[in-house]
Amino acid sequence: MMNKKYLTIAIPKGRLGDESIEMLKKIGYARPVNLKSRKLVFIDEKQKIKYMIVKSIDVMTYVNQGVADIGIVGKDNILEEELEVYELSNLSFGYCKFVIAGFKDSKHHLQDERLRVATKYPNMTAKYFNEKNQKIEIIKLNGSVELAPLVGLSDVIADIVETGGTLKANGLEIIEEMYDLSAKLISNRVSYRFNFEKINDLIKKLNQVMEDVSNDENNRKRS
Numbered sequence: 509m510m511n512k513k514y515l516t517i518a519i520p521k522g523r524l525g526d527e528s529i530e531m532l533k534k535i536g537y538a539r540p541v542n543l544k545s546r547k548l549v550f551i552d553e554k555q556k557i558k559y560m561i562v563k564s565i566d567v568m569t570y571v572n573q574g575v576a577d578i579g580i581v582g583k584d585n586i587l588e589e590e591l592e593v594y595e596l597s598n599l600s601f602g603y604c605k606f607v608i609a610g611f612k613d614s615k616h617h618l619q620d621e622r623l624r625v626a627t628k629y630p631n632m633t634a635k636y637f638n639e640k641n642q643k644i645e646i647i648k649l650n651g652s653v654e655l656a657p658l659v660g661l662s663d664v665i666a667d668i669v670e671t672g673g674t675l676k677a678n679g680l681e682i683i684e685e686m687y688d689l690s691a692k693l694i695s696n697r698v699s700y701r702f703n704f705e706k707i708n709d710l711i712k713k714l715n716q717v718m719e720d721v722s723n724d725e726n727n728r729k730r731s
């Protein structure tokens with residue numbers, strides 16, 4: 509890892525992809541990357557950076573294994589995977605919440621002995637309820653989680669809410685908010701030490717661009 513030629517960055521495809529690339533392009537990175545192509549590796553010979561395009565949840569694995577030095581990932585994946593990576597920077601996109609949701613009158617179920625919770629995030633969910641000393645039965649799903657209470661598969665769900673549109677469309681409501689989430693820049697722990705300058709230069713530029721955008725927004729609001 510010490511004498512590697514390239515700094516390697518894992519970029520998530522899916523929801524966080526476009527904004528990750530947009531932000532990196534603003535600071536002069538990710539020039540060769542084109543998410544619309546089916547290519548998974550892009551090399552910037554000039555800057556000596558390699559970009560790998562991976563499924564969102566797998567960013568954690570690539571960075572934890574040191575195959576990627578750094579990566580962009582949702583906080584939900586950091587909490588779910590429980591791997592030893594450094595969280596370096598909060599990025600100003602991918603905002604959403606991790607919530608418990610169900611039918612309007614299902615709040616009382618939260619105390620049930622056998623509360624059945626459907627989720628794509630079993631670890632995060634188990635930890636949350638464990639801290640509250642609440643026993644639950646987790647029903648692991650991989651998508652369309654909102655369907656579970658509708659068909660009696662679970663009492664409630666633990667899932668991400670962004671606009672609230674999916675809950676609303678299925679007659680469900682937020683019962684309890686657990687965590688605020690957003691995209692994060694993460695690093696492999698060893699890579700961080702060996703690429704300290706390069707990584708910190710990237711962080712500084714990212715922070716600057718986020719500060720500029722936030723100042724622009726504040727100025728616009730004031731005028």
Ligand SMILES: Nc1ncnc2c1ncn2[C@@H]1O[C@H](COP(=O)(O)OP(=O)(O)OP(=O)(O)O)[C@@H](O)[C@H]1O
Nearest residue numbers: 521522523524564565582583584602603604668670
């Ligand atoms: N409305 C949302 N729903 C899901 N994730 C969101 C939402 N808004 C922001 N995010 C963030 O985007 C990240 C990636 O979302 P994406 O949908 O690409 O992943 P995924 O659900 O694992 O992918 P796939 O749909 O291919 O299984 C999430 O981990 C989360 O941090």
Ligand SMILES: O=P(O)(O)OC[C@H]1O[C@H](OP(=O)(O)OP(=O)(O)O)[C@H](O)[C@@H]1O
Nearest residue numbers: 651652653667668669670671672673674
């Ligand atoms: O509050 P909203 O803006 O409606 O977004 C929330 C929905 O989006 C995510 O699902 P996704 O679209 O990733 O689909 P999935 O059901 O296949 O996981 C999430 O699991 C919710 O279902």
